[in-house]
Amino acid sequence: MVGSTFYFYRKIGFYKINVIIELTLNQNDFYCNWNKLIVG
Secondary structure (H helix, E strand, O other), X not given: OHHHHHHHHXXXXXXXXXXXXXXXXXXXXXXXXXXXXXXX
């Protein structure tokens, strides 16, 4: 029981971390493109 719940939370945690990383990467790409539009 404890092992399965730990595995479940670990899976959720990795999923959340992946989502956060993807969002930050997308934001960085967006800001880089925006800066290129403004500066370039």
